Amino acid sequence: MDRSLPTVSKGTHVIVPLVDELEHDRWGAAVVRRDGSRLLLAVNSSPAAAIGRYELTVETNNASGQSVSVHDPANDVYLLFNPWCEDDAVFMDSEEERQEYVMNDIGRMYYGTRDQIGVRTWSYGQFDDGILDVCLFILEKSGTPPSGWGDPVNVVRGNWSGSYPLGTSPTVWSGSVEILKEYHENLGSPVKYGQCWVFAGVFTTVLRCLGVPSRPVTNYSSAHDTDVSLTTDIYLDENLDPIEELNGDSVWNFHVWTDCWMARPDLPPGYGGWQAVDATPQETSQGTFRCGPASLAAICNGQVFLKHDAPFVFAEVNSDKIYWQRKIDGTFSQIYSEKKLVGHAISTKAVGSDERSDITHLYKHPEGSEPERIAVETASRYGTKAEAYTSPTAEDVSVEVTMDGEGPKMGGDAALTVALRNGSAERRRLVLHSQVAVMYYTGVHKATVRKDETEVDLLPNGETQQVFATQFSFRLRTPDLILKPIGAAVVGEPMAVEISFTNPLPQVLKAVIFHVEGLGLLGARKIHHGDIGARESVTLTERLVPSLAGPRKLLASLDSRQLTQVHGVADVTVEGKSHGAP
Incomplete structure (x- = not known):
């Protein structure tokens, strides 16, 4: 048109x-x-x-x-869409939820691992000057006909592609406004870089600006199924070593997408409400890089035949991890399956507070329950390897790996415990193959740190524990930036903030960049600080003039080649101008 x-x-x-x-x-x-x-x-x-x-x-x-x-x-x-209107497709009947999912311009992003959940504050800024024009500009560039813009199902479906070298590290961003405005000013040229939490944050801004209730969602142990098998497949050779060229599937430490609220008249009754839309699609849908909206009710019950892209989202939260070993004749046999590995601690910010809300129950039934297994079996009928779910595997010996406390800090040692349990009535002689590796959060292997084989003798109905101490990268916790407001916060009057940081590493941080922003406090600001010495502490002062009264959040992040994912937040209550002020 x-x-x-x-x-x-x-x-x-x-x-x-x-x-x-x-x-x-x-x-x-x-x-x-x-x-x-x-x-x-x-x-x-x-x-x-x-x-x-x-x-x-x-x-x-x-x-x-x-x-x-x-x-x-x-x-x-x-x-715009109107979640206050009962006849609108995005109608939400809870005022408290409307205030959170449409009106709130500050949120929380979760990252890390299921056992070491990290959190950072994200500034959506959907009411910032010029953002509405940017959102409509994006909608026009999406290629969808305006005649379909009355249906939120059409509006939330996107088109994502491209690989963009050079640019800002994804961990530096702490809000959407700077990204969206740069995109608009450059007439749609890519803003570099973004990873899943950045895309989810920006997408949440766009949806809230257009009136669609939305929230970023983090799934821990998130599977990436590349062949619509609805399983996460790991292929091993005769020596139990991974066959890298066959292992396209992976399990990410975490993955972030966006839930949006809408009616689904294109589906049977009961499938409206929250829908999953992944702004970082990893596979194509009908030839285009996009994923969703997929009904959470359909995903929870394994009804992956309901559009859009439910099989991929189901695999992210509830697929079984299947291990296949190559035999002498070149064929593969299933040797083990992990039924409880994928999809844990699915998290979003709670309504009306900064607490974490666990919404796993909206995506899947309790792990191992009969309804959950029925959902998996229902979904598997529409996958390419339905037989994998019916292949028996021995489960009399189990392995559990645990870590004490909150885990290691950057620059410190890590200790883990491997517990083997023999649930059978017979003695078991085992060889434990263990490997410590450096991996990206997407599950991609970077380097092997250590690889061992250990013989273990397990008595019937017994267990043995052996502790292995070594250094490895397992969501090493980074230090926080400490933000301290200085002076009274009053609209139109100057104030300052101190930003303090201590380098935890025994090496110099090169070309450190601080990034500071706060809605109603100051626009996005980059500070090229230079190098920070080993174990050195630094403090810098930034001046600002608040422009909006009320509770505000000041956000800061630090980035260097040697250290990323360092950030901090300070709450600032800004008073309005006094009546005597000019």
């Missing part, structure tokens, strides 16, 4: 009739007040109208019957 030629038939050209009484479910205009030659009109839009920017034209008839049409760009209207 040519966007320059809106049409009535496609809902992109709307003729608003003048009526005596407005009706809630259709377009109409009614006179509210007459003042000489001036009229005050109330206009009601259809709940199914396409969102976007409407050029407002007023037509009048004079005494001679001639029509005069006047268009003033200053009077153009932005139409």
Whole structure:
């Protein structure tokens, strides 16, 4: 469709009739007040109208019957989804949830591992000046016809592609506004770099700006199924070594996507509500890089045949991890399956507080329960390896790996415990193959640190524990930035903030960059600090002038080649100008 030629038939050209009484479910205009030659009109839009920017034209008839049409760009209207309207597809009946999922411009992002959950604050800034124009610019670039913009299912489906060298480290970003404005100013040129939490944060900003209730969601031990088998497959050779060229599937430490709230009239009743949309799709959907919206109710019950892209999301949260060993004749046999590895501690910010809310129950039934196994078996019928779920595997010997406390800090040692349990009535002689490796959070192997084989003798119904102490990269906890506001926080009056940091490493941090921002406090600011010596402590002071009253959050992050994922936050309550102020 040519966007320059809106049409009535496609809902992109709307003729608003003048009526005596407005009706809630259709377009109409009614006179509210007459003042000489001036009229005050109330206009009601259809709940199914396409969102976007409407050029407002007023037509009048004079005494001679001639029509005069006047268009003033200053009077153009932005139409958004309305979660307060019962007839809108995004209607949400809880005011507390509307305030959280539409109106809140600050949120929380979770990262790390299921046993070491990390958290950072994210600034959405959906009400920041110019962000609405950016969001509509993105919608126009998506390639979807405006005639479909009245349906949130169409609006949340995107198109993502490209590989972009050079740019800002994803861990530096602490909000969406800087990214979106740079994207708009450069006429849609990529803003580099982003990883899953950055995409989820930006996407949440766009959806909230357009009126769609939304929230970022973190899934721990998140599977990546590349072949729609609905399993995470690991292939081993005759010596139990991984066959790298066959192992396309992986389990990420964590993955972040976005839940959005909407009706799903395209699905059977009962599948509306929260929908998963992944703004970092890892596989194509109908030839395009996109994922969702997939109904959480469908995912929970294994009904992966319901659109859109439910098989991939189901595999992320509830697939079994299957180990296959190559035999002498070159074929593979299933030697073990882990049924409880994938999909844990699915997290989002709680409504009305900064606490973490565990929403795993919305994505899957309790692990190992009969409904959960039925969901897995239901989903497997639509996968490419349905037989994998029915292949028996011995489970009389189990392995559990644990770590004491909150885990190692950056620059410190790590100790883990490997517990083997023999649940059979017979003696078991085992060879434990163990490996410590450096891996990216996406599960991609970078380097092997240590590899061992240990013989273990297990008595019937007994267990043995052996502790292995070594150095390895297992979500090494980074230090926080300490932010300390200085002086009174008053709109229009200067104040300062101290940012303190101690390098935990016995090496110099090169070309350190600090990044500071805060909605209503200061725009995004980069500080090229230079090097920070081994174990050195530094403090820098930044000055700012608050522009908005009320509770605010000041965010800061640090980045260098040697150390990333360092950030901090400070709460600042800004007072309004005193009445005596000019």
